[in-house]
Amino acid sequence: MDIAERVARLKPSATLSINARALELSARGKDILSLSVGEPDFPTPEHICAAAKEAIDAGFTRYTPVPGLPELRAAAAGYFRHFYSVHAAAENIIISNGGKHSLYLLFQTLLNPGDHVLLPSPCWVSYPPMVELAGAKPVMIPTLPENCFKISLLDLQHSLTPKTRMLILNSPSNPTGSCYTRAELDAVAAWGLANSVIIVSDEIYDRLAYSPEGPQSLSPWWEKHPENFVIVNGVAKTFAMTGWRIGYTLADAGLIAAMSRLQGQSTSNASSVSQKAALAALTQGYSHLGIMCRAFRERRDLALDIISSWPDVLCPQPEGAFYIFPDMHRHYRGALADSTSLCAALLDEAGVAVVPGAAFGDDHCLRISYAVAPAVLEQALARIARFLRL
Ligand SMILES: Cc1ncc(COP(=O)(O)O)c(C=O)c1O
Structure with a gap:
């Protein structure tokens, strides 16, 4: 065929x-x-599994609203408040079928054919094909082990063209494990803002950061400039829930509404039972x-x-x-x-x-x-x- x-x-x-x-x-x-x-x-921690079992026993097995249960959207917004003192509303969150699906929806919703997307390389295997599926062009920015596989502002400046629409940042990184410091993140964020480049921050590993500085996020930049930053996260790595397939995106409400239209015409909602499990994960402590x-x-x-x-x-x-x-x-x-x-x-x-x-x-x-x-x-x-x- x-x-x-x-x-x-x-x-x-x-x-x-x-x-x-x-x-x-x-x-x-x-x-x-x-x-x-x-x-x-x-x-997966026991209280999370228990919440899923309760959901099944209570017959919570039907469609949910497309962008996710309102209480789960609020809980995901609460994650950013709890860890990063960032205030977001439920309407700034869409729940999808894993962080991978969140990113896929995001690229389909934001990118036009011919757009350039900057990708510090090495990078996660799925970014280039997902960008290409949206008709855009991945522009790789090579990094070196000598620099802990991190990009500099000079690298970014050299890769900038009038077609540059987006930069994808992944810290902590898969595959290198490298983390940008607070100062480095702020410098990259300011560069993105000055050059009208949307920064997508894939923070799926944010809780697994080992330097004394601890986890860092670009969500404070999102709060100040909601149209210039998008944050993707999920429960997979933080709560050992890879199979439950729940990811979430923090973004401007207009972008979330547009992503919801696409989600509504493709996968509808994430699994109702997994959403209940994720709700327990995000609201019952991080011990x-x-x-x-x-x-x-x-x-x-x-x-x-x-x-x-x-x-x-x-x-x-x-x-x-x-x-x-x-x-x-x-x-x-x-x-x-x-x-x-x-x-x-x-x-x-x-x-x-x-x-x-x-x-x-x-x-x-x-x-x-x-x-x-x-x-x-x-x-x-x-x-x-x-x-x-x-
Ligand atoms: C860098 C990165 N982003 C996103 C994901 C997607 O995670 P999930 O779809 O399991 O939530 C992964 C999974 O391996 C990853 O390594």
Whole structure:
């Protein structure tokens, strides 16, 4: 069958593909250690699951309003008040089927064919295809491990053209784990404002920030300039709820209304039961966060300790999320001349799943997730070191 061009061009998500292959090999009985996961290995907290069960028992199983339950929209607005002292109304929030869907809707709603979207690279695998699906052009701004994979104002200025419409910022970052400081965020925000570039801040990992400065957000800038900033977040990483598929967007009420029209003509509302679970998540405290954050930080330190001892590997300290992104290219050789072939060999011959940096736009690196038990992390890194004779 002839597939429409826009989908025929679309590549499958590299992270999901590696995971699927690792699971397939495990199912066939191979001993696979996976460091390719993009989700917390903690269970969804019990009170959240209980709220979902109650919703089912109460028959809360029908359509909800398209932009989400009013009380959940208010609770998501409350998240920004609680953590960032930002005042937003329920009408500034739309609830969608995960942060990924929030971003998809946002790009479809804001971007026109020919618009340029600035993307600090390496970046999350889904930004470029989602931007392209909206007919716009991703403009990659390369960053270096020496600069902790962060862009400078000079980089931004060099990439600016009359067509530049948007900048996507992701801090803490998937895949690098790098975090912009408050001062750096403010400088980028001021640059966006001065140049009429809308800044989309993907803050899905905001609670998982380990530097003494702690989590930072662009939502205070949104409050002052609601037409210049959009914030995307969700419950997936903060509450270990990846499968529940609830994301939310904080934006100007007019943009939220436009996104709701698109959501209404495509997916209607997010799952009613998941919305009740998300409501419990956002209104019944964050006590689980300390435990999860501490565990990730310890594993980050463990992974960094081991990887920093590998010769000829460059690895800036990640300050957030649960990824580490070492530059391994000095160990590429023979048939293993790039990140994709090295990752394939690591999976098939060493039994370790990691994601090639090429999937994120940097072929020198591998993305290693430390959202696994420390013993698995240690064992998997030992396998990589043995395989590469480090
Ligand atoms: C940078 C980034 N943004 C957004 C998402 C989407 O999260 P979800 O759709 O699970 O809410 C992810 C998930 O891995 C991510 O890594």
